[in-house]
Amino acid sequence: MARGNSALADRGFRVLMVLCALSIFGIVVLILSELMLRSSVAWHSFGFRFFFMPPAHDPISGQTSYWDPVNGHFSALPFIYGTLVSSLLSLVIAVPLAIGLAIFLTEMCPKILRGPLAFVTELLAAIPSIIYGLWAVFVLVPLLRQYVNPLLVKYLGWTRLFVDDNPTGLGYVAAAVILAIMILPIISSLTREVMMAVPHSQREAVLALGATRWEMIRMGVLRNARIGIVGAVILGLGRALGETMAVTMVIGNTPEISKSLLSNGSSMASVIANEFSEAVSDLHRSSLIEIGLALFVVTIIVNAIARLLVWAVTRGAPASAH
Known part of the structure; x- marks a missing residue:
């Protein structure tokens, strides 16, 4: 009798765990379906042109605009551009620092410093983004405005990527720097995990052939x-x-496309945060949700690819190779 109760409990526990696992897929499906449903108005109005539509001409003001809620013209192009520029520029800043930090922690750091330094690095990932945004507004942006941006204009202005047309200090560079600080602990921690998965015998074999530490x-x-x-x-x-x-607070929130990295811009996430509560028309609200749908799909795909690549190296590896 006790054996039968145990088997029933095991089956019940298994069903419960399966339901817990399936709930994750259910949540993703519910989010995706709701975003698709709420963005249907924009889909029917613009289709895929929504992501590549050129600016429209306003006959009253004589200006052109990508994002004009008054006249019902909505194009996601400036927000896609701002998201890509700020994100890729943040990688340019963060990747060398993150890999260098991972190399130091894994191969060169004294044992007495390895634990505290790793803890402080991972602590950066736990800081809320609003705190990063406040620090950027009061510390980073003034530094960029007074010291960094003038140097960029002076020495790299010839590239036309750094034009002094924005004296506020806000813009793509400010957003990229704060993003670099935020993603640095993520890249560094995963890089360190991947490096520790490399067998120690691999290091010994390279050193045995006469290689220096750097060559190893x-x-x-x-x-x-x-x-x-x-x-x-x-x-x-x-x-x-x-x-x-954090990006919303420092990127400038201007729906324009500019070649200069010092100019104001806007990202897909920031425009939703800024305008969703103030959207009055169904088309405006649906366009914002369509931007959210695109951001959701792209983020899921990027994270899935990244996880697969990390798993390809670390599968079956011990927690530490030292």
């Missing part, structure tokens, strides 16, 4: 961990694509 790291560790490092970078990109509050 470059050929014995980084070369074997490169797929996982790429996955970590892509995962950081996914985090940058979806960041909202």
Whole structure:
């Protein structure tokens, strides 16, 4: 009798665990279906042109605009551009720092410093984005406005990527710097995990051939961990694509496309945060939700690719190779 009760309890527990697992897929399906339903007005009005539509001419003001709620013209192009520019520029800043930090923690850091430094690095990932945004507004933006941006204009202005047309300090560069700080612990932690998954015998074999420490790291560790490092970078990109509050506070929130990285811009997440509560027409609200749908799909795909790449390196590896 007790054996039968035990078997029944095991089956019940198994069903419960299966339902818990399926609930994750259910949540994703519900979010996706709701976004598709709520964005149907914009889909019927613009279709896929919504993501590539050129600016419209306002006959009254004589100006052109990508995003004009008054006249019912909505184009996601400036927000896609702003999201890509700020996210990719943040990777340019964060990836070298994150990989260098991971190399130091894994291969060079004294044991007495390894734990505290790793803890502080991972602590950065736990700071709320609104705190990053406040710090950026009061500290980062003034620094960029007074010191960094003038230097960029002076020495790199010839590239036309750094034109002094925005004296506020807000813009793509400010958004990219704060994003770089936010994704640095993610890339660094995953890179360190991937590097630790490289067998210690690989290091010893390279050193036995007469390689220096740097050559051992470059050929014995980084070369074997490169797929996982790429996955970590892509995962950081996914985090940058979806960041909202910190970017909203420093990017300038202007629905325009500018070649200068010092100009104001806007991202897909920031325009939703800024305008959703104030949208009065169904088309305006549906257009914002359609931007959210695109952001949701892209983030899911980017994170899935990143996880697969990291798993391809770390599967079956011990927690530590040291």
